[in-house]
Amino acid sequence: KNEVEQSPQNLTAQEGEFITINCSYSVGISALHWLQQHPGGGIVSLFMLSSGKKKHGRLIATINIQEKHSSLHITASHPRDSAVYICAVSRWGSNYKLTFGKGTLLTVNP
């Protein structure tokens, strides 16, 4: 079993829909990251969380440390949100090395 599991693997939505991507992990962590990777390959860091909730524009990330679970929400989705969304965790004592989920491919159709 992978240490970081994401669901769903693939997600197709219509423009305007509310999107949720889930991430579960099985190890003790110091932080959880949500990353966005566009088709060209470049990675953008969206959020770094250690507790609670963060919001940036239409993106919201939450984490429940007790349940070892995080969600990324996109409100009013747009075709430009189409990308791979990756969850990654920094394990305690790992010198900030990240362990990555396999990613969720999101396609938002106009």
Next chain:
Amino acid sequence: GAVVSQHPSRVICKSGTSVKIECRSLDFQATTMFWYRQFPKKSLMLMATSNEGSKATYEQGVEKDKFLINHASLTLSTLTVTSAHPEDSSFYICSARDKGLGEAFFGQGTRLTVV
């Protein structure tokens, strides 16, 4: 926000030659940089961790003589793929840790194709 610049974004090289990839933190000091490799439809895999001024720490299974990492300053780390072979073709990404924030910032990635 903090910016990490990775260069080149794409490179094609002949089998047997060496390729150098640079990773620069543009507006912060990166005491630690990480190099990742991504195979098609797979997760990013950590190759090595480099700390400024010291030898890189390689993950199990990564050949240190093949993937040379140098972190000579607080803003620059390089990955050199030596004697490249077609199986080294992949997407390589660096990330740099901002000591003050603890957050990791990523480069744009380098698509290496060995022919």
